[in-house]
Amino acid sequence: MLDLTFEAPAPKVIQGAKEEWELVIGLEVHAQVSTRAKLFSGASTEFGAEPNSNVAFVDAGMPGMLPVINEGCVAQAVRTGLGLKAEINLRSAFDRKNYFYPDLPQGYQISQLYHPIVGEGEVIVEMAPGVARRVRIERIHLEQDAGKSIHDMDPAMSFVDLNRTGVALMEIVSRPDIRGPEEAAAYVGKLRQIMRYLGTCDGNMQNGNLRADVNVSVCRPGDYEKYQETQDFGHLGTRCEIKNMNSMRFIQQAIEFEARRQIAILEDGGSIVQETRLYDPDKGETRSMRSKEEAHDYRYFPDPDLLPLEIEQAWVDDIKAHLPELPDQKKARFMADFGLSDYDAGVLTAELANAIYFEAVVNHVEAKDGKLAANWVINELFGRLKKDDLGIEASPVSPAQLGEVVALISKGDISGKIAKELFEIVYTEGGEPAKIVEERGMKQVTDTGAIEAAVDEIIAANPAQVEKAKQNPKLAGWFVGQVMKATGGKANPAAVNQIVTGKLGL
Ligand code: ADP
Ligand code: MG
Numbered sequence: 001m002l003d004l005t006f007e008a009p010a011p012k013v014i015q016g017a018k019e020e021w022e023l024v025i026g027l028e029v030h031a032q033v034s035t036r037a038k039l040f041s042g043a044s045t046e047f048g049a050e051p052n053s054n055v056a057f058v059d060a061g062m063p064g065m066l067p068v069i070n071e072g073c074v075a076q077a078v079r080t081g082l083g084l085k086a087e088i089n090l091r092s093a094f095d096r097k098n099y100f101y102p103d104l105p106q107g108y109q110i111s112q113l114y115h116p117i118v119g120e121g122e123v124i125v126e127m128a129p130g131v132a133r134r135v136r137i138e139r140i141h142l143e144q145d146a147g148k149s150i151h152d153m154d155p156a157m158s159f160v161d162l163n164r165t166g167v168a169l170m171e172i173v174s175r176p177d178i179r180g181p182e183e184a185a186a187y188v189g190k191l192r193q194i195m196r197y198l199g200t201c202d203g204n205m206q207n208g209n210l211r212a213d214v215n216v217s218v219c220r221p222g223d224y225e226k227y228q229e230t231q232d233f234g235h236l237g238t239r240c241e242i243k244n245m246n247s248m249r250f251i252q253q254a255i256e257f258e259a260r261r262q263i264a265i266l267e268d269g270g271s272i273v274q275e276t277r278l279y280d281p282d283k284g285e286t287r288s289m290r291s292k293e294e295a296h297d298y299r300y301f302p303d304p305d306l307l308p309l310e311i312e313q314a315w316v317d318d319i320k321a322h323l324p325e326l327p328d329q330k331k332a333r334f335m336a337d338f339g340l341s342d343y344d345a346g347v348l349t350a351e352l353a354n355a356i357y358f359e360a361v362v363n364h365v366e367a368k369d370g371k372l373a374a375n376w377v378i379n380e381l382f383g384r385l386k387k388d389d390l391g392i393e394a395s396p397v398s399p400a401q402l403g404e405v406v407a408l409i410s411k412g413d414i415s416g417k418i419a420k421e422l423f424e425i426v427y428t429e430g431g432e433p434a435k436i437v438e439e440r441g442m443k444q445v446t447d448t449g450a451i452e453a454a455v456d457e458i459i460a461a462n463p464a465q466v467e468k469a470k471q472n473p474k475l476a477g478w479f480v481g482q483v484m485k486a487t488g489g490k491a492n493p494a495a496v497n498q499i500v501t502g503k504l505g506l
Pocket of ligand 1: 024025026027028173174175176177215216217233236237238239
């Protein structure tokens with residue numbers, strides 16, 4: 001496992017504050033479950049389909065239709081819970097959350113208020129290499145998503161698209177353990193990463209498949225510690241909830257604005273009203289959507305159409321036994337097995353597809369060359385793909401080809417400089433790297449006789465430089481450069497260096 005120290009966050013300096021304040025943040029993250037069918041119907045969940053084409057009678061709220069639970073969605077929630085080291089509740093139940101909205105034809109959303117499927121867990125968020133924070137998960141419950149109202153297609157009419165109605169969501173509720181805007185974004189990023197590894201949510205924030213309600217309050221130094229000791233929310237400030245955030249950057253900006261707004265009110269002698277707010281990214285501010293008094297009374301009650309959900313321990317154990325390697329484990333293994341730095345291992349494991357690619361490269365080289373392989377994947381390959389705006393899946397260079405390039409460097413067959421040329425050839429033309437090196441005469445010259453001849457020639461042609469270099473040995477580098485140029489970059493630089501210093505008598 002990763003070797004981490006858990007540190008209290010550095011006090012957050014809040015711009016414009018006269019006194020000392022600390023931030024307290026809790027997140028409710030809605031993650032769309034990756035499945036082909038909806039939570040209680042067989043309709044497809046495919047994104048971007050023709051409006052209202054993926055709607056079963058039960059999704060449309062037709063009278064007399066009965067929901068039938070999708071086992072795949074339950075398995076995904078359990079898998080997510082296990083990935084967050086959470087308690088799995090073998091018995092959970094569904095409740096109706098009643099409200100009227102044009103895109104909610106049933107007139108209620110089926111959710112799990114009283115008995116969620118997943119209980120307490122945790123997310124470890126690394127804030128700096130080796131320095132981490134622990135965010136406790138309170139619960140994860142399954143619920144239905146609502147449809148979509150469309151107001152911008154016609155000046156006089158609004159439309160409703162029910163394709164998303166009834167799609168399964170996991171609501172992941174954290175304890176208020178997040179202490180700053182960067183930490184909040186890092187927490188969402190870590191959740192996203194874990195779920196993408198698990199294959200339980202694709203984490204696509206642009207499509208709204210991952211979005212967060214962000215609860216923010218401020219308190220005085222020492223108050224949070226009192227809350228931690230007692231778990232009594234009375235020690236914390238009144239919170240406001242910023243709804244439906246689907247960008248990491250906006251989450252950070254909204255928290256910063258909200259903290260400043262609350263502090264200004266408190267320092268002015270006012271008090272915070274608990275309310276729901278919306279973030280306006282154009283203005284960079286949050287504004288009130290509804291206060292606690294206007295808050296919906298959802299009149300939750302157990303859904304009479306559904307029996308309590310009972311799952312078996314053996315089924316949970318089976319899911320657990322088949323969990324994939326998770327990001328932290330993979331990162332720790334990359335560091336231990338291939339001698340990678342925390343940073344490199346972090347970059348390579350950020351996305352599963354990158355980690356898989358890297359491991360496939362390493363399969364073609366010796367373990368001692370892991371660091372070299374990491375450099376090539378991170379600097380050369382990622383850099384080149386970025387230039388062409390390509391994802392790793394579309395890489396023109398396969399892991400086997402890149403592995404061969406790395407192996408050629410490691411064996412001393414080609415220099416780093418030639419390797420870059422070789423990489424570019426493989427990238428644009430394809431082919432077998434070793435063959436290309438043979439055919440195009442790119443092999444590194446380690447034959448000292450040939451290098452000596454080149455050095456002699458350059459020394460003979462530049463007597464003035466030779467005199468200078470004898471006064472100032474640093475100038476030997478100039479000769480090395482000339483020899484490299486004369487040999488088209490194919491001379492072994494270490495050998496050239498040795499011969500140059502020898503011949504100049506340095
Ligand atoms: P509700 O059911 O009204 O949404 P919860 O108690 O379930 O309220 O809390 C919702 C979220 O708000 C949780 O993520 C929780 O951690 C967070 N939260 C609760 N109190 C505070 C507070 N004082 N400051 C910041 N976040 C809070
Ligand atoms: Mg809530």
